[in-house]
Amino acid sequence: MTGTASRHLYLVRHGEASPDESTLTEAGRRQATLLGRRLRDIPFTAVHHGPLPRAEQTARLIGAHLKNVPLNRTDIAGDYVPYVPEADELPSDSADFYLSFLAGATAEERRHGPVLARQALELFAGPVAGEEDRHELVVTHNFLVAWLVRDAMHAPKWRWLGLNHCNAALTVIRYAPRRPATVLLSNDMRHLPAELRWTGFPPELQI
Numbered sequence: 001m002t003g004t005a006s007r008h009l010y011l012v013r014h015g016e017a018s019p020d021e022s023t024l025t026e027a028g029r030r031q032a033t034l035l036g037r038r039l040r041d042i043p044f045t046a047v048h049h050g051p052l053p054r055a056e057q058t059a060r061l062i063g064a065h066l067k068n069v070p071l072n073r074t075d076i077a078g079d080y081v082p083y084v085p086e087a088d089e090l091p092s093d094s095a096d097f098y099l100s101f102l103a104g105a106t107a108e109e110r111r112h113g114p115v116l117a118r119q120a121l122e123l124f125a126g127p128v129a130g131e132e133d134r135h136e137l138v139v140t141h142n143f144l145v146a147w148l149v150r151d152a153m154h155a156p157k158w159r160w161l162g163l164n165h166c167n168a169a170l171t172v173i174r175y176a177p178r179r180p181a182t183v184l185l186s187n188d189m190r191h192l193p194a195e196l197r198w199t200g201f202p203p204e205l206q207i
Contacts, residue, residue: 004127004177008184010039010137011145011171012062016198017054024057031168031196032058036065038170038191042135044069048124049139050078058168059139069137075116076124079141081105082117085158098161117147125151127177145171152181166198 012035015028024032039062047069049059056073063071084102087095105113125148128134138144146163150156152173165171165187172185189197 005130006133006177007126007128007175008133008135009124009148009173009175010042010044010135011148011165011173012058012137012139013142013145013165013167013169014050014052014054014058014139015061016167021052021054023053024061027196028054028058028167029061031192032061033065034191034196035168035170036062039137040065040067042066042137044135044137046070046072047137047139048072048074048077050141050144051075052079052141055079055139055141062137062139074123076119077138077140077144078116080113080116080143081109082113082120082143082147082160083157084110084114085161089156089158098158101161117144120144120148121151124148125173125175125181127175148173149183149186152183154180168192168196 015031016025017023017028018025044066047059047063047066049055049071051073055077059071063069081102084105087099090098124136124138142165143160145165146160149163149171150160166189169187169189170185171187174182174184
């Protein structure tokens with residue numbers, strides 16, 4: 001009988017992109033390269049990445065440091081809105097803010113994004129069949145990282161909102177058989193020098 005083993009899911013937001021998002025900046029390329037060096041000894045079975053240039057370029061720069069790991073381009077790792085809440089799902093003091101943030105999403109994005117988000121949970125979350133633990137890397141965008149972290153924490157579906165992840169930061173979730181998911185690392189940037197880190201804090205408060 002085939003058993004189940006743990007999945008270690010490594011989540012990475014792409015490196016810093018140019019203003020038109022058509023490519024990585026020089027800083028973004030450095031971020032991706034340094035992250036690749038950090039991950040080079042992890043026995044990945046696959047690297048999944050979204051189709052947009054900033055994610056694909058980040059994945060290729062990371063993949064250059066890995067040992068014969070296939071790169072898998074998939075829309076499931078793309079940039080999309082995973083869930084659009086109703087007003088009554090949100091805290092009353094922040095509902096207007098979040099709804100205005102999501103107001104620009106088109107009808108197609110509102111339909112298609114949640115479909116991809118469900119597929120992402122099916123593809124990336126949970127233990128794996130077999131006897132050996134699996135390590136997988138997903139190079140993606142802020143929204144999907146937030147969606148997967150939210151799911152691992154059993155938070156409400158709307159709670160992907162407000163979870164912000166830095167360029168080329170590393171988040172790791174472990175899915176062990178018969179146990180709740182565990183977030184082992186979140187938004188970790190120890191592989192980046194200070195000038196390549198974005199924290200959301202003003203310079204005088206960055207540590």
